[in-house]
Amino acid sequence: MAPPPRVCVTGGGGFIASWLVKLLLSRGYAVRATLRDPGNPKNAHLKELDKAPENLRLFKGDVLEYDTLTPAVEGCEGVFHLATPVPEDKMVDPESEVLDPAVKGTLNVLKVCSAAKVQKLVVVSSNAAVDFNPTWPQDTLKDESCWSDKEFCKENGDWYSVAKIMAEQAALEYADKNGLNVVTLCPPLVFGPLLQPVVNTSSKFLIYVIKGGPDVMNNKLWHIVDVRDVADALLLLYEKKESSGRYICSPNHIRTKDLVALLKKLYPQYNCVNNILDVDQKASLTCQKLMDLGWEPRTLEETLADSVECYEKAGALQDVPGHPCRLPHLFRLARDPKNAILTQLDGASGNLRLFKADVLDCGTLAAAFAGCEGVFHPATPKELMDPTVKGTKNVLEACSATNVQKLIVVSSVAASCFDPNWPEGKLKDESCWTDKEFCKDTQNWYSLAKTEAEEMALEYGKKNGLHVVTFCPGLVVGPLLQHVAVNTSSKVLLYIIKGGPDTLSNKFWPLVDVRDLADAMLLAYEKSESSGRYICSLDQMDIKDLVSLMKSMFPNYNYTDKMVDVDYKVYTTSDKLKNLGWQPRKLEETLADSVEYFEKAGLLQDADGKPCRLPYFYRVNAEE
Structure with a gap:
């Protein structure tokens, strides 16, 4: 044989x-x-x-x-x-x-x-x-x-x-x-x-879909064998x-939602994942x-049936106290859920590419900038100096290295309104710069970072022949596109509506709609005559007047009532930007669209045992 x-x-x-x-x-x-x-x-x-x-x-x-x-x-x-x-x-x-x-x-x-x-x-x-x-x-x-x-x-x-x-x-x-x-x-x-x-990685994927857990999934098309x-x-x-x-x-x-529906039909006793975001679909x-x-x-049904039978016999579908089921990182890697909305935008499938980059890593920026005529730089957290100043420096250098023609940098009104020597009663325009020593004395590190970053950007542009335009928006409010993370300025408006234990200073706050800010940045990019800095703030009112306006529009909410009057008013003018052709919305429209979004997203509902808090950045300023 x-x-x-x-x-x-x-x-x-x-x-x-x-x-x-x-x-x-x-x-x-x-x-x-x-x-x-x-x-x-x-x-x-x-x-x-x-x-x-x-x-x-x-x-x-x-x-x-x-x-x-x-x-x-x-x-x-x-x-x-x-x-x-x-x-x-x-x-x-x-x-x-x-x-x-x-x-x-x-x-x-x-x-x-x-x-x-x-x-x-x-x-x-x-x-x-x-x-x-x-x-x-x-x-x-x-x-x-x-x-x-x-x-x-x-x-x-x-x-x-x-x-x-x-x-x-x-x-x-x-x-x-x-x-x-x-x-x-x-x-x-x-x-x-x-x-x-x-249990191998792909099996853990299916186990997560069956059991559910804290990780958000995309409703993408999965191929299965x-x-x-x-x-x-x-x-x-x-x-x-x-x-x-x-x-x-x-x-x-099969798409994630359809897979969940099939599993629920076959095995109704399991919870199955329910935090699923829609995304653009690609070719099969x-x-x-x-x-x-x-x-x-x-058939897929036979595969699922035999898989679940195996998992049940092995005890793989039982809950482990204190250890929630997690989606393997390989499947979380492809797209951060907080950015998933970008792939759903009109025209995204053909004209949007996402790059993994960090403003503190110039090399990752250059890869994204290569071949671009223009760059918009709004990426800055509110917590740290390095991402603001060093990050902006890296963006500038990457723009020069890749021959970018125009750079739009988002600064903040915080870089133009803290000047104790500015004449009282005079509108603050683009010639007004925040006093950096004053910020250091008052430990207003965010304003200091924004001021240093904006000054550096404009100086770099002059010295290196890069066309740099900066924007100084006020408190940015309006409806959110992102689904997962609520940004800081939106949390301020949420706190004003819901109220809570923190005290607010009754300051004059310059406000701007997020959509108007986007319009302004594109306007400055496309207008060849745009130059220097632009204050981007329409409506200015103190907190008490803002609360009164919102109560007249939405009387069903509690609103904050802990406010302390302060001898500080910020009057700014955006005439330079308006002269360029900027036409912002009315404040009432911004507030109405904001509240409508908050309501649909469930953000105005009370969380049991968790009072609404004012973001710390604004609490610090309120106490100064």
Whole structure:
């Protein structure tokens, strides 16, 4: 009797690999599986598989150590390369955590296969190497000719996708140059029953959807495949002589909300995730090439049923007191939920690109600015000096380095209204600058930071030939576009409406609608004659008058009643901006739209046991 055909599976103890080993053994193959630690209890399930005692050998091997792979691969007709980590937590060192194991590890496997004269190598890639291509036509299914944009993934900090792209490209290029028969498979989210005792990352994704938790999900289109169908596809690719190139392995696609609805229908006893944000949808994938080869995957309902049955038996769906279920970081990484609204804006799908950047890292800014004619710089928190001053300096230098023609910097009225020597009764215009020493004496660090940053921006523009225009808005209110985070100035208005334990100074506060500020910035950008600084504030009234106005419009709220009169009035003028063509809204419209939004978002409802508080930034100023 002829000996059974011999194959090797790298990373044999993983979710997909375990099912592949089981399938290979059932089909009469002699299997060698590499493991970093064959004696680890998490790999014990392999020895219990049918036919394992006679046809399965476990080898200690690490894809980053070439010599450890040779004993396992020698004498094998075929190799299946599955050993690549799928990160669950936030990556600290992408190179060592995913890039090296994926890219260098794959190259080691390729070289070992060539040296051992392996007849065929099947490499497991990922649909992450296919799906992230912002230039792909939205009305065209993504097939094997579509590759994820490596630079796009880098800009978004998606190192797992970068690793998968690089590893798959390296495998196919190596095959072309060295005559090795290499086929790659790109599976998406892989669900199904577990053979291994450790719950893998993609299974934790489904468990989170079923149980729910604190993490917000996007209502994006997910591609799903059964782990047993992936194993079938791998063996099919190995056994079919005509298989070549890459194969997408994504038979099911469903949006998050539809997946939740399906799970609730099948399993009404579970809570399921409910904090889901709508986002733009992108083109789906097709696995027609693989199906033409004879692949017949299961239905999504069967996959979900078998997955949940497995999770229930393993106790994976039970709540752990004090430990809420969390979405694996890999799936949180792609888009911060607080920024998800940006992808829903009209025209965003074709004309908006998001870059991962930090104003304290000039290099990340230059990558975003490259090729831009203009830059708008509103990014400044209210807490720190460095992001305001050093961050603005980095933005200026990045603009110069990338030949930006015009920069609009958002400063604040705080940089123009704290001057104790300004003549009383005289309107404060753009010639008025906040006294920095006065700010230091009163510990008004926000105003100091804004003043220093704006002065530096205008001076830098003059010295370096960069066209810089600055804006000094008052308290910015109006409806919010972002859903997750309520900004500081909106919290001030919320406090005025709801009231609370904090005392407000009855100051004159310059106010401006957020939409009018956006209009003003675009106006200054598009007007070639715009120059210098612009105060951007329409209505000015003290807190008592503002409360009186709001009570007349919305009498059903409590409103703050803790106010102390102070001898401080801020009269500013925006005539320079109006002369440029700025036409702001009336205050009543701004307040009406703000309150309408707050009501719809539930922000005006009382939180049990939690009084509304005035943001500390304004409490500090109120006490001065």
